[in-house]
Amino acid sequence: xxxxxxxxACLLLAALPGAYSAFGADPLPAPPxxxxxxxxxxxxxxxxxxGAEAAQLHAKRTACRRDAKLKKLVGATKTAFMKSCIAAx
Numbered sequence: 001x002x003x004x005x006x007x008x009a010c011l012l013l014a015a016l017p018g019a020y021s022a023f024g025a026d027p028l029p030a031p032p033x034x035x036x037x038x039x040x041x042x043x044x045x046x047x048x049x050x051g052a053e054a055a056q057l058h059a060k061r062t063a064c065r066r067d068a069k070l071k072k073l074v075g076a077t078k079t080a081f082m083k084s085c086i087a088a089x
Contacts, residue, residue, distance in 0.1 A: 060086050 017021050064085035 057086075 064082050068081050
């Protein structure tokens with residue numbers, strides 16, 4: 001009974017804002033500042049037509065997958081066919 005009461009009291013104190021400051025702990029630090037758009041590493045490495053290239057690759061892969069299924073290829077044979085088919089188109 002005492003243990004459950006202690007656990008409940010600790011959880012209640014943890015949920016209250018500023019409860020840790022009563023015990024001498026520092027409040028939560030401020031979140032880091034967002035990265036400006038000019039310095040964003042994700043946008044810096046992408047070319048302008050990346051969406052078009054991705055769409056073309058998806059169309060190639062889909063066509064090659066359909067051809068492999070029609071030929072009933074499986075395993076390593078299918079993998080080799082897919083690599084050569086995508087490179088050829």
